Amino acid sequence: xxxxxxxxxxxxxxxxxxxxxxxxxxxxxxxxxxxxxxxxxxxxxxxxxxxxxxxxxxxxxxxxxxxxxxxxxxxxxxxxxxxxxxxxxxxxxxxxxxxxxxxxxxxxxxxxxxxxxxxxxxxxxxxxxxxxxxxxxxxxxxxxxxxxxxxxxxxxxxxxxxxxxxxxxxxxxxxxxxxxxxxxxxxxxxxxxxxxxxxxxxxxxxxxxxxxxxxxxxxxxxxxxxxxxxxxxxxxxxxxxxxxxxxxxxxxxxxxxxxxxxxxxxxxxxxxxxxx
Amino acid sequence: xxxxxxxxxxxxxxxxxxxxxxxxxxxxxxxxxxxxxxxxxxxxxxxxxxxxxxxxxxxxxxxxxxxxxxxxxxxxxxxxxxxxxxxxxxxxxxxxxxxxxxxxxxxxxxxxxxxxxxxxxxxxxxxxxxxxxxxxxxxxxxxxxxxxxxxxxxxxxxxxxxxxxxxxxxxxxxxxxxxxxxxxxxxxxxxxxxxxxxxxxxxxxxxxxxxxxxxxxxxxxxxxxxxxxxxxxxxxxxxxxxxxxxxxxxxxxxxxxxxxxxxxxxx
Numbered sequence: 094x095x096x097x098x099x100x101x102x103x104x105x106x107x108x109x110x111x112x113x114x115x116x117x118x119x120x121x122x123x124x125x126x127x128x129x130x131x132x133x134x135x136x137x138x139x140x141x142x143x144x145x146x147x148x149x150x151x152x153x154x155x156x157x158x159x160x161x162x163x164x165x166x167x168x169x170x171x172x173x174x175x176x177x178x179x180x181x182x183x184x185x186x187x188x189x190x191x192x193x194x195x196x197x198x199x200x201x202x203x204x205x206x207x208x209x210x211x212x213x214x215x216x217x218x219x220x221x222x223x224x225x226x227x228x229x230x231x232x233x234x235x236x237x238x239x240x241x242x243x244x245x246x247x248x249x250x251x252x253x254x255x256x257x258x259x260x261x262x263x264x265x266x267x268x269x270x271x272x273x274x275x276x277x278x279x280x281x282x283x284x285x286x287x288x289x290x291x292x293x294x295x296x297x298x299x300x301x302x303x304x305x306x307x308x309x310x311x312x313x314x315x316x317x318x319x320x321x322x323x324x325x326x327x328x329x330x331x332x333x334x335x336x337x338x339x340x341x342x343x344x345x346x347x348x349x350x351x352x353x354x355x356x357x358x359x360x361x362x363x364x365x366x367x368x369x
Numbered sequence: 370x371x372x373x374x375x376x377x378x379x380x381x382x383x384x385x386x387x388x389x390x391x392x393x394x395x396x397x398x399x400x401x402x403x404x405x406x407x408x409x410x411x412x413x414x415x416x417x418x419x420x421x422x423x424x425x426x427x428x429x430x431x432x433x434x435x436x437x438x439x440x441x442x443x444x445x446x447x448x449x450x451x452x453x454x455x456x457x458x459x460x461x462x463x464x465x466x467x468x469x470x471x472x473x474x475x476x477x478x479x480x481x482x483x484x485x486x487x488x489x490x491x492x493x494x495x496x497x498x499x500x501x502x503x504x505x506x507x508x509x510x511x512x513x514x515x516x517x518x519x520x521x522x523x524x525x526x527x528x529x530x531x532x533x534x535x536x537x538x539x540x541x542x543x544x545x546x547x548x549x550x551x552x553x554x555x556x557x558x559x560x561x562x563x564x565x566x567x568x569x570x571x572x573x574x575x576x577x578x579x580x581x582x583x584x585x586x587x588x589x590x591x592x593x594x595x596x597x598x599x600x601x602x603x604x605x606x607x608x609x610x611x612x613x614x615x616x617x618x619x620x621x622x623x624x625x626x627x628x629x630x631x632x633x634x635x636x
Binding site (some may be wrong): 119131132151152153293 | 419420563567570571
């Protein structure tokens, strides 16, 4: 099957096409989410692992702070962790894997728009649900540990939002790339499980990265994992220099995005070769 | 179609079930090897936070590193049971309710619970089993050797814990008979039971109570470790056995009730 015919010529025309279609895409994706709202809420609630980690670190810091983190610090870290994880979360690895293996990608290839744009619209449409579930969680925190609430300065807040946005695109690109492995492998979700195991440790999901052994901290922060989760948390809590951290994130967003584009081109050619 | 649960429970049936499930599972040998890497990584990932914590502090709420590793080891064994036996089978029940494939099991003259619970195994979970055994062996090697009585008690408590948690999984799965839309409830249960990877004493009083009664994952990881360390008392043992029996009986009743309600997708 041939690749989708571009409408109009040039990148600008195609981009304009996406911009014009975007509200409709969002609406369709959002309606799909509403149909499965109960399931959505359960998926979102299933991301409780940071709280399990908080229990361990909080118990360990009961007598004395650990490496500059007291119980209040850990509470803030894992609460922000929970929030950032929801705002940057996606299901695109499972969606793409399914679409490629079941051939559901074929009709999407016929549409006059890049299929990944649809996936991106679906991910963004889920954000309101994810945010909705966060309110009660933050509310519980406010009652349980009111001293953990804090208001960042406007500049830190702005840097945090920018960092979350970049973390979103970095994390999304990685998920999409692993989903696309289905072009080459029949059972590719094992790769994702392996990535997740490494990611959880190196992204700061399980532990603030500055608690790694001294020589490792700088190295782990330069790897792509950190840019998808830990960076915005540390920026909001004032644990890292903002400028360099944002720069590392920007590098990974560009690098991962470019890699995704290359992978897509190679993958779709292969998809056509199978005769799907 | 009127569904009933009870039927014959003959040893030959159990043997045949186990044989068939293993044969089915090993159709995909290549991915089995690939999953070994995943299993090793997730075992490492589970123990890694402990190493980072204990690099900074000598003990947490009365547990040293080796003692806490016992808990994580038992938790990995439990995880292997869930991922290898519970999840593949009960996940198939949920799908069967939606598609109507469940009918094929209900018409067979064998106990329905037996048939739907032990029909298949996921061999990838074997690696989590291996990871759990390795972690337990390493931790035990560095701790004072437990007596045979303690080992026996730990094993008994572990299996009581497995019974209690299996009952909970079955009961949650049965909810899909009434609410087809929330067929992913068991993933939420999986997320909550992740709390079992640490000793229950790191949690606050209220949460500790929940983890040993309502969601009895503390029974399957912390209690066996406490038995090996000689820290368990008769009251906790009685409580664990009561929880296992109660959970199994309750889930059986829920299943009977659910099947009575089940109208099948085809009629």
